[in-house]
Amino acid sequence: MALYRRIPGAIAVITLTNPPVNALSCTVREAIYETVKRATADQEVKAIVLCGANGKFCGGADIKEFSREMRGPPLVPMIDMIEESEKPVVAVIEGVAFGGGLELALGCHYRIAHSGAQVGLTEVTLGLLPAAGGTQRLPRLIGVPAALDIITTGRHVSAQEAVRLGIVDKVTDSSAMEEAIEFAKTVAGEPMGPRRLSLWTAACPEDLDSLLEGALVRIRQRSRGALAPVACVQAVRAAASLPFAQGMKKEQELMAYLFTSGQARAMQYCFFTQRAAARWTTPSGASWENTKARPVRQAAVIGLGTMGKGIAVSLSRAGIPVIAVETEQKRLKAGRKAVNSMLTRESQKRGLAEAHLGSISFTLDLRKLRDTDLVIEAVFEDMALKKQIFSKLSSVCRPDALLCTNTSGLNIDEIASAASRPELVVGTHFFAPAHVMKLLEVVCGPRTSPVAVATAMQLAKRLEKIGVVVGNCSGFVGNRMMRPYTEQAYYLLEEGARPEEVDLVLEEFGFAMGIFRVMDLSGLDVGWRSRKELGLTGPKLPPGTEARSRGGKRYSPLPDILCESGRLGQKTGRGWYLYEKERVATPDPWLQSFLEDYRSRFGIQSRRVGQDEILERCLYSLINEGFRILQEGIAASPEDIDVIYVSGYGWPRHRGGPMFYAWMVGLPKVLDKLEHYHRTHPDIPNLAPSSMLRKLVARGSPPVHQWRALIQQHSSQL
Ligand SMILES: C[C@H](O)[C@H](C)C(=O)SCCNC(=O)CCNC(=O)[C@H](O)C(C)(C)COP(=O)([O-])OP(=O)([O-])OC[C@H]1O[C@@H](n2cnc3c(N)ncnc32)[C@H](O)[C@@H]1OP(=O)([O-])[O-]
DSSP: OEEEEEETTTEEEEEEOOTTTTOBOHHHHHHHHHHHHHHHHOTTOOEEEEEEGGGOOBOOBOGGGGGSOOOSOOHHHHHHHHHTOSSOEEEEEOSEEETHHHHHHHHSSEEEEETTOEEEOGGGGGTOOOTTTHHHHHHHHHOHHHHHHHHHHOOOEEHHHHHHHTSSSEEESSOHHHHHHHHHHHHTTSOOGGGOGGGSOOOOOSOHHHHHHHHHHHHHHHSTTOHHHHHHHHHHHHHHHSOHHHHHHHHHHHHHHHHTSHHHHHHHHHHHHHHHTTSOBOTTSOBTTTOOOOOOSOEEEEOOSHHHHHHHHHHHHTTOOEEEEOSSHHHHHHHHHHHHHHHHHHHHHHTOOGGGSOOEEEESOGGGGTTOSEEEEOOOSOHHHHHHHHHHHHHHSOTTOEEEEOOSSSOHHHHHTTSSOGGGEEEEEEOSSTTTOOEEEEEEOTTOOHHHHHHHHHHHHHTTOEEEEEEOSTTTTHHHHHHHHHHHHHHHHHHTOOHHHHHHHHHHHTOSSOHHHHHHHHOHHHHHHHHHHTTSSGGGSOTTOOTTEETTEEOOOHHHHHHHTTOOBGGGTBSSSBOSSTTOOBOOHHHHHHHHHHHHHTTOOOOOOOHHHHHHHHHHHHHHHHHHHHHHTSBSOHHHHHHHHHHHSOOOGGGOOHHHHHHHHOHHHHHHHHHHHHHHOTTOGGGSOOHHHHHHHHTTOOOGGGHHHHHTTSOOOO
């Protein structure tokens, strides 16, 4: 809908009305055509003001319409009609002007923004490109370099930066509407020719080719294999080198190619599943709709290690006062110093005023937590230590305080058994660095109450994180699926592959980093500690245990041997790679001869391992574990698993997520390959296809959004 009204001063006001974000649905487009025609035809109207209802200008084209047959009037001629108006059209940008919303504003002759507004051509984040003239008008308005950056990244641009770049003509702290109306009166009657961007020429640097080549290099580093950003570069090249009409033709051609691509489907799937994750439910019937979260006015963090520091900064950044607790003065002092410098960097980076930050106090005294609403324990991954802390917290905290643990895989219910109110114990699994990573696994134990889940999910939203509710099992969802993936990587090395070969395949697939480079970055000792905790190596391993078998299952001692020899990754300059120059991984000849010795020691015949096998064994074993997790009800839906992997484990967005990817590849193929690899490696039981996968194939591989209904027939642990 678009409302039309006349106001004094010969002004017509057109208001886009399509909550919640005034998306340019078919109905809205029809209404814009109608109202703009009416205003331009009305002799008494001297200027037009275009705005959006509910404090938002426009969230762009209606993404929900993309999976349906497109109906209604197209956007491009609609925007051309506005641009061709002889009467000035002034856009009032409040809240957001994203994608087609900004393109609509670029068709207007003037743009007035509120200081809190954000603009952007975000289509690339949906696997598309700006296809309503954005790739042609924005470079003409602000020049090729700035437009190239905004279009290829899809980043949100603040009003302050937008006026600096010239995207908007004016920014106001007061009413942008009133400002726009007064402004419209001042330009009424002026010729609009000079304000039509399609008639402008895009300012571009001498060496356009190296600018565009530079952008392509950054795209390859940032999102290897993604089609949309590359198409964006081609469209901007057209803006810099072709007349408007030809440039528009190029834009449309590129959009037609992207619109039906699997990558666009995958990225739009990510858009909606990320939002759906907030609509959590549990089999008990508790859900985001019927369970009220408790207020969190003050929080506490126990332990100022790597995770604790990041969690404290996230809470403070959200304006929540924090009490940070440590056990020793030395660690407290170091923690305080680190947290304060992280906060300073954060507030500078985000332009956050000191006033916005929640205060942080540091203490050795747990009793200071008596009035705290929520405590997050982030100490060493040791069950006994965590239980000790939860027992102490039960005696000092208010009986209704929420007790959260940041464990990355220990049993939530066992930790809860040490607390006087196990129903208020919930897992809040942050990802390193905790003040950067978006994902928060909210882990439910069998006794965790709905109010605890609701409060933790509300906290996730407040911290601008993506909360996903998962059940309680070793490694929860994310880390549990990483285990078979990592094990396969080790087995591939045993059988003849090299770390750089495995990593290349995974990076070509779209991961920013392959598994061996990731392990070297986070430190091989992290996995070593949890294998020791699980008794797979180290002091808990029964003497005489076969080197390459645990409980009748294949086991690779490769990473243990590296750790025992002090090769812990980047932090020791050696791991799976050599790091002579800081952070630059180079293949290590030592590792090559070590692997050859290892294979001959265990009588393993080395062979050339193909790229397909590397990809399939790593990804399909991870996906298979995902099906087991769905089967056991540890995750409520495949969509939740995909959100976890895309927002917490670097799974490339243009691949949708592991479960969506499996469906795109074809479930019968995944099943077939798993059966093949399991036959070849019967000592790796987690290669055996899960019954959920078999069931879905037997049911004709229904689309991902239909799996949930099938899963609910199984038992849920949520
Ligand atoms: C031709 C042209 O070149 C091309 C081709 C295009 O234009 S392509 C389109 C380009 N547009 C975008 O990339 C902007 C996408 N949206 C956002 O970034 C955010 O939504 C937001 C605007 C910053 C608001 O954030 P929010 O946190 O306040 O609320 P929310 O929870 O995110 O959203 C609230 C509800 O609105 C829904 N929604 C948001 N934007 C939508 C859109 N463009 N189309 C359809 N639904 C949309 C969303 O699914 C959710 O629904 P539900 O879950 O409640 O059922």
